[in-house]
Amino acid sequence: MSLDKETVHRIAFLARVAVPDDQLDPLSRELSGILHWIEQLGEVDTTSVEPMTSVAEMTLPWRDDVVTDGGYPERVTANAPESQDGFYLVPKVVE
Amino acid sequence: MDATPETSYRLRGETGDWEVVIGLEVHAQVISTAKLFSGASTTFGAAPNSQVSLVDAAMPGMLPVINRACVEQAVRTGLGLRAHINTTSVFARKNYFYADLPQGYQISQYEQPIVGEGSLVLDMPDGASRTVGIERLHLEQDAGKSLHDQHPSRSFIDLNRSGVALMEIVSKPDMRSPEEAGAYLRKLRSILRYLGTCDGNMEEGSMRADVNVSVRKVGEPGLRTRCEVKNVNSVRFVMQAIEVEAMRHIEIWESGAEVEQETRLFDPARGETRSMRSKEEAHDYRYFPDPDLLPLTFDDAFVDRIRATLPELPDDKKARFIADYGLTPYDASVLVVDRKEADFFEAVAKGRDGKAAANWVISTLFGTLNKRGVGIEDSPVSAENLGKLIDLIADDTISGRIAKEVYEIMVETGGAPDAIVEERGLKQVTDTGAIEAAIDQVMAANPDKVEQVKGGKEKLLGWFTGQVMKATQGKANPGMVNELLKKKILG
Amino acid sequence: MTALTDLTIAEARAGLAAGDFTATELTEAHLAAMEARAGLNAYITPTAERALAMAKTSDARIHAGQAGTMEGIPIAMKDLFCTNGVRTTAGSTILGTFVPPYESTVSAKLWDAGAVLLGKANQDEFAMGSSNETSAFGNAVNPWTRAGDPDTTLVPGGSSGGSAAAVAGRIAMAATGTDTGGSIRQPASFCGIVGLKPTYGRCSRWGIVAFASSLDQAGPMARTVTDTAIMMGAMAGHDPQDSTSAPVAVPDFAAAVEQGVKGLKVGIPKEYRPEQGLSPEIDAIWAQGMAMLRDAGAETVDISLPHTKYALPTYYIIAPAEASSNLARYDGVRYGLRVLEEGDSLNDMYCKTRAAGFGAEVKRRILIGTYALSAGYYDAYYLKAQKVRTLIAQDFKAAFDGGVDVILTPTTPSAAFPIGAEIDDPVTMYLNDVFTVPTSLAGLPGLSVPVALTSEGLPQGLQLIGRPFDEETVLRAGRALEKAAGFTAKPRLLEG
Known part of the structure; x- marks a missing residue:
């Protein structure tokens, strides 16, 4: 499977990574190369093989329903590029 | 009962009669003390970002651990919907970017939800019952909240709600009229409240509905393209949204055009739906099993323990009221909507004429409560006193007319009817x-x-x-x- | 007397206990060495002040007879571990200003055990790389150079390249690393030190910047197997904050080390001689390793791990897929870099921030991962890879069920290479991890032990792979190799 420019553009937007137009071509060639190499997996017969869910042979642990965390808005926003009155600020979202 | 209810609801178009096909996706906030995957509190109204753990803020390296109570609530709800409980289910990440989605993904369930198919019985105003299929119920995280009018060029983000547990309850496309959709929501809310798994307050956002609407010509097999109307926050708006969205579809089809599958927003002020296409652009959620979590598993004994604690649910209660108290299906369905109201009725009706008790509760007491804007728990007349009043009529101590008078005095004073009759000399003359x-x-x-x-x-x-x-x-x-x-x- | 910076942890603990020197002196010696060898660029953020304060506390604890197992031992902490109040970058511009208000479980355990933080070690950006060249803070340098070619600087391997360079360069007594597809073992091999990737679930991932959640594991890097075992004991343990952390007891790893290999069955997988041919030199070192273990009383048996050749492509779907999701949180809202220009929308901000904040390799993997999970491709890529992963894990299980106690392979297909040699060819770079990735996919413990120098005078490690949660056997076998190999060579940088 080779990736065309349009696909790379679409994927890059899905991943929210700006890619300048002049880099789309080289990037699509590079990604196609990697995908081509990956596609050797097609040789493996995986009929009736279950996909791996976890290598850890254990069951999901549960926590009790008690409040043990939170109550520190200043820690939560300490690293924020922009915050005010305890809120994070982002460019205005128009819905 | 039929899974595809019959209905006479038709919309008249220029080319003939159309019927509406409706499915509902309800997001119900789970009643729990802490969030789904963190130990932060779920209570409302706290200062911004004060009920946020490092996990909820998606700090680097933070990991989710599931809250047992949320699992129990989901199973409980599944049992209340007579649904299949999946003892193994899988949490998946739904990937998209949004300002109030700190992880860049929502932890949800996709291919393997915790609850599978079930059903819900609608109680229609004419006393009839119709069954709507439940497709699935899954657990997922709520997002944070954006405020847009605090600043000219900024939105403010509060993550207090981020990570609160939601149940997404998906119906089959079994409803055929706005009334049925309304009845579905009311019944679902009633069941959730009986179970104590969601408070069901749509106005406060703890229950929100996405409505899937399509139309087809009467008698036409198969389904046409549907649109999803998002986040409608009252039963009335859901019913309105269905009507206007259905009409929009009919106009498009009849003009010879095609309805496009999309997500829309209902604007109650204008009474119309509008496209959310801007938000839709290139959505591709890239679901995959969350590698920070193992499959969620439990045994049948866990389910049985929860089943043993289920209360009598509205449908069973209704059947019992009909059988034990001789009520009409309609009266019974009105009385069982709210568990406390049903309990009140039973306290009144026990050992008395059920029909008389139902009449007093539905026609008289509910009217009083409505007028006063209070719930049954704040009723000025206790069940015991209302029962006594009925006794006084039954043993000819007072007449029905006097009883109405006594009732009004009870409402005003909170007094017991026998005392009121005695004090005011209202005893019936039988001499x-x-x-x-x-x-x-x-x-x-x-x-x-x-x-x-x-x-x-x-x-x-x-x-x-x-x-x-x-x-x-x-x-x-x-x-x-x-x-x-x-x-x-x-x- | 041996320089303080040349001591092993075991020796330093004895010296501290005997009062031969103080923790403060030990730390000062390392801080001085760090300055002298700043050219290794092994640290992104040195923390001299904190180190001295911690050493002082250690001295008090030693004095009070309350020394922990790592008391006073100065270590480097890979910059992927969040450290409370100390900048944590993950080697990335996007986290260039991030100061965590919390401490990772593993680092907290090390501080509880008395370890001293010398600084945050350099690494490939978000642990994505095999040469440390993807770091936004410049590449760390391998203290080793080729015989007769002192001017060609070599990569330390990656992603835990700063950790390996620091330990090999004697500017840390040991270091933490993380290993997703070989990020502890490969740099350990390149720098001539010991590195252990524990069983998945042995160490908590809480507070470690995530790369690929189903593969990431923290582990120790040190100069001897015993030191590695000592540090492993301090890092391991169940953490209820990590749902994938195993609720199993932590054995006394250090006590297991000297138990020998008599009677152990050592599996030799034939698939680790790839069709293209393993370099005869590496093959010979591998054969030496087999002989060493046999001489120590073990038996070598040929085994087959038939799906080995598919491990790398499997890994390069699963790891980028998970990474594309794990790295979505770096969006310029709550921490880290934000690029926002007048009139930019939220999406503009996301796209610009992430374009400026992530380097080329990280972006490459995010895009591959996004593609592999996207509608219409999920089954062909991600699901297929998870199925092949099952087969790879089954290969190992069959081998162990067949009676093998431990598996011996080369750690890497080649020794350290010059900076810049492979950076332009992603797939060639990925091949560095060909021998380490299968273990990661199966979640098994893997240890790299330096065994010999290549003809170029560069260290080469061999890898020991064990059953789940059987790090003890792996360490035993590693110690046997170490003893037999008598690897005492030092980087020329230190001989000068």
């Missing part, structure tokens, strides 16, 4: 002598009318009854008055 004396008085004052009755105008007897009742301030037993009048005048 034959006293009634006869009153009759004699009335007859003596109206000899002409007595003659008319004797002459065959028996209708006038009613007038005499009224006069005698008046003379006794309504306390005379009306049956006895009638009987004695007949005897005295007609012999």
Whole structure:
């Protein structure tokens, strides 16, 4: 499977990574190369093989329903590029 | 019962009659103390970002650990919906970028939800019942909240809600009218409240509905393209949204165009839906199993322990009310909507005439509560007193008319009916002598009318009854008055 | 007397206990060495002040007879571990200003055990790389150079390249690393030190910047197997904050080390001689390793791990897929870099921030991962890879069920290469992890032990792979190799 420019553009937007137009071509060639190499997996017969869910042979642990965390808005926003009155600020979202 | 309910709801278009096909996705906030995957509190109204753990803020390296209570609530709800419980389910990440989605993904369930197929019975106003299929129920995280009017160029983000557990309950496309959709939401809310798994307050956002609407010509097999109307926050708006969205589809189809599958928003002020295509652009959620979590597993014993704690649910209660108290299906369905109201009714009805109790509760008490804007828990009349009042009627201590008077006094004073009757001397007069004396008085004052009755105008007897009742301030037993009048005048 | 910076942890603990020197002196010696060898660029953020304060506390604890197992031992902490109040970058511009208000479980355990933080070690950006060249803070340098070619600087391997360079360069007594597809073992091999990737679930991932959640594991890097075992004991343990952390007891790893290999069955997988041919030199070192273990009383048996050749492509779907999701949180809202220009929308901000904040390799993997999970491709890529992963894990299980106690392979297909040699060819770079990735996919413990020098005079490690949660056997076998190999060579940088 080779990736065309349009696909790379679409994927890059899905991943929210700006890619300048002049880099789309080289990037699509590079990604196609990697995908081509990956596609050797097609040789493996995986009929009736279950996909791996976890290598850890254990069951999901549960926590009790008690409040043990939170109550520190200043820690939560300490690293924020922009915050005010305890809120994070982002460019205005128009819905 | 039929899974595809019959309905007469039709929308008239230029080319003929259309029917609406409706499915609902309800997001119900799980009642729990802490969030789905963190130990932060779920309570409302706290200062911004004060109920946020490092996990909820998606700090680097933070990991989710599931809250046992949320799992139990989901199973409980599944049992309440008579649904299949999946003892193995999988959390998946739904990937998209949004300002109030700190992880860049929502932890949800995709291919393997915790609850599979179930059903819900609608109680229609005509007393009929219809069954709507439940497709699935899954657990997922709520997002944070954006405020848009605090600043000219910024939105403010508060993550207090981020990570709160939601149940997404998906119906099958089994509904055919706005009324059925409304009945579905009311019934679902009733069940959730009985179970104690969601408070069901749509206005506060703890229950939100996405509505899937499509239309088709009456009799047409198969389904046409559907649109999803997002985040409608009241039963009334859901019903309105369905109607306007269906009409929009009909107009498009009849103009020869095609309805495009998309997500829309209902604008209650304008009474229309509008496209959210800007938000939709290139959505591709890239679901995959969350590698920070293992499959969620539990055994049948876990499910059985929860099942053992289920309360009697509305449908069973309704059936029992019909059987035990002789109620009509409609009255029974009204009484079971709210568990406390149903309990109140039962306290009133126990050992008494069920129909009379239902009448008093539905027609009289609910009216009082409505007028006062209070719930059953704040009823000015206790179940015990209402029951006593019914007893006083039954044993002829007071008449139905006096009972209404006594009831009003009970509402005002909160007093017990027997005491009120005693204090105010409202006891029914059953002493034959006293009634006869009153009759004699009335007859003596109206000899002409007595003659008319004797002459065959028996209708006038009613007038005499009224006069005698008046003379006794309504306390005379009306049956006895009638009987004695007949005897005295007609012999 | 041996320089303080040349001591092993075991020796330093004895010296501290005997009062031969103080923790403060030990730390000062390392801080001085760090300055002298700043050219290794092994640290992104040195923390001299904190180190001295911690050393002082250690001295007090030693004095009070309350020394922990790592008391006073100065270590480097890979910059992927969040450290409370100390900048944590993950080697990335996007986290260039991030100061965590919390401490990772593993680092907290090390501080509880008395370890001293010398600084945050350099690494490939978000642990994505095999040469440390993807770091936004410049590449760390391998203290080793080729014989007769002192001017060609070599990569330390990656992603835990700063950790390996620091330990090999004697500017840390040991270091933490993380290993997703070989990020502890490969740099350990390149720098001639010991590195252990524990069983998945042995160490908590809480507070470690995530790369690929189903593969990431923290582990120790040190100069001897015993030191590695000592540090492993301090890092391991169940953490209820990590749902994938195993609720198993932590054995006394250090006590297991000297138990020998008599009677152990050592599996030799034939598939680790790839069709293209393993370099005869590496093959010979591998054969030496087999002989060493046999001489120590073990038995070598040929085994087959038939799906080995598919491990790398499997890994390069699963790891980028998970990474594309794990790295979505770096969006310029709550921490780290934000690029926002007048009039930019939220999406503009996301796209610009992430374009400026992530380097080329990280972006490459995010895009591959996004593609592999996207509608219409999920089954062909991600699901297929998870199925092949099952087969790879089954290969190992079959081998162990067949009676093998431990598996011996080369750690890497080649020794350290010059900076810049492979950076332009992603797939060639990925091949560095060909021998380490299968273990990661199966979640098994893997240890790299330096065994010999290549003809170029560069260290080469061999890898020992064990059963789940059987790090003890792996360490035993590693110690046997170490003893037999008598690897005492030092980087020329230190001989000068």
